[in-house]
Amino acid sequence: MKSREMCDEQMLVEEPMSDSPISMNQSYDPASIPEYPFPMEQIPRMSINDPRLQHLIETSQPVVITDSQLVQPALKWNLRYLKSNLGDGLYYVYSSHNNRFKYFDKERAKQCSSFKQPTTRKEVAFSDFIEMLKKCNESTERIYLQQTLNDTVGPNIVQDYLQFNWHFVSRIQSKMQWGDLSSNLLLIGQEGNITPVHYDEQENFFAQVSGFKRCLLFSPDQFECLYPHPVSHPCDRQSQVNFSNPDYQRFPKFRDAHAVEAIVGPGDVLYIPMYWWHQIESLASAEPYDHGFTDDAASSCGSDTSDEDIPPVTVSVNFWYRSSPLPQQIEYPISAQQRVSVMRNIEKMVGAVMGSPDEVANLLRTIVDGRYNMTSREAT
Numbered sequence: 581m582k583s584r585e586m587c588d589e590q591m592l593v594e595e596p597m598s599d600s601p602i603s604m605n606q607s608y609d610p611a612s613i614p615e616y617p618f619p620m621e622q623i624p625r626m627s628i629n630d631p632r633l634q635h636l637i638e639t640s641q642p643v644v645i646t647d648s649q650l651v652q653p654a655l656k657w658n659l660r661y662l663k664s665n666l667g668d669g670l671y672y673v674y675s676s677h678n679n680r681f682k683y684f685d686k687e688r689a690k691q692c693s694s695f696k697q698p699t700t701r702k703e704v705a706f707s708d709f710i711e712m713l714k715k716c717n718e719s720t721e722r723i724y725l726q727q728t729l730n731d732t733v734g735p736n737i738v739q740d741y742l743q744f745n746w747h748f749v750s751r752i753q754s755k756m757q758w759g760d761l762s763s764n765l766l767l768i769g770q771e772g773n774i775t776p777v778h779y780d781e782q783e784n785f786f787a788q789v790s791g792f793k794r795c796l797l798f799s800p801d802q803f804e805c806l807y808p809h810p811v812s813h814p815c816d817r818q819s820q821v822n823f824s825n826p827d828y829q830r831f832p833k834f835r836d837a838h839a840v841e842a843i844v845g846p847g848d849v850l851y852i853p854m855y856w857w858h859q860i861e862s863l864a865s866a867e868p869y870d871h872g873f874t875d876d877a878a879s880s881c882g883s884d885t886s887d888e889d890i891p892p893v894t895v896s897v898n899f900w901y902r903s904s905p906l907p908q909q910i911e912y913p914i915s916a917q918q919r920v921s922v923m924r925n926i927e928k929m930v931g932a933v934m935g936s937p938d939e940v941a942n943l944l945r946t947i948v949d950g951r952y953n954m955t956s957r958e959a960t
């Protein structure tokens with residue numbers, strides 16, 4: 581396990597482009613990293629040319645790629661540039677009364693009267709998002725923009741997007757026989773925001789554009805330690821465990837959880853394999869955040885409040901690729917990913933037939949109790 585000091589050194593980011601607004605020697609504030617009770621190892625960081633890279637991706641191991649230039653044209657995406665160039669589309673902005681932004685399915689939430697929504701969501705113009713950010717300075721509310729990039733973006737963003745390093749990602753996509761790129765999610769959140777631990781059913785190249793994020797990953801074989809909500813719950817795929825305040829009575833196997841960690845900065849791309857659990861935390865920058873409005877505050881933002889009031893944000897863009905958990909030929913023992921997929925399918929099937937989550941538990945217990953949960957000696 582590498583020491584935090586080594587990590588901090590690694591995080592000194594070279595200026596990526598001469599006309600880039602990213603200043604040299606950018607780094608994060610180590611004091612902004614939350615502490616947790618589980619052990620952590622570092623995710624390897626390597627060059628696009630490193631011969632180990634392909635093997636890691638082939639075997640579904642997380643890795644940080646440091647020089648892919650995947651989103652190089654986006655490294656100039658500060659708030660001012662985005663405001664001028666994102667176009668007049670609407671953006672989903674989530675609000676939370678604490679720093680956690682736990683995902684939930686809105687449709688399922690409507691059907692579940694006892695469910696307390698952890699965040700609220702608004703669809704707003706990008707300029708309104710900036711006004712909302714300013715208001716966050718006056719309250720404890722925090723916000724997080726999370727919107728799939730779509731065809732409402734302006735021509736400069738289209739140009740930037742076309743100049744992403746598609747050669748790099750498409751080569752991996754075809755080598756790994758992944759399906760289509762399903763979407764690119766743009767994430768702009770305040771420093772300190774946390775996306776709590778969950779897994780996705782897609783392969784992910786997670787590209788950091790501005791600011792720093794701490795990414796904690798757990799392999800799919802830690803399903804038992806992380807206690808996901810039932811598949812029918814609005815928070816399907818999300819862990820029930822809150823790392824900042826773990827309830828060991830309810831979740832005793834969380835004591836066995838162990839993470840791998842990466843701190844990503846501008847230009848880094850983290851490969852998050854499908855079904856790998858991840859918690860993503862926006863860290864505080866060590867330097868003052870340059871949103872780009874400082875020179876022409878009055879004209880740029882067009883509002884009563886000063887642009888100086890905009891709190892610092894982090895910006896990321898992910899690349900989600902469809903993939904199948906089942907290979908053409910199943911090999912035994914099945915992988916941890918396949919095991920999760922099988923469990924999900926069984927849970928969904930029983931839930932669909934029985935109609936209620938309580939019935940799922942009863943039915944599965946009836947199948948197992950006294951029959952499969954015995955030692956092999958008792959069973960004979």
Ligand SMILES: O=C(O)CCC(=O)C(=O)O
Nearest residue numbers: 767775780786860896898
């Ligand atoms: O950056 C974040 O806050 C969450 C990103 C995430 O969960 C993802 O890309 O799958």
Ligand SMILES: [Fe+2]
Nearest residue numbers: 778779780858
């Ligand atoms: Fe995710």
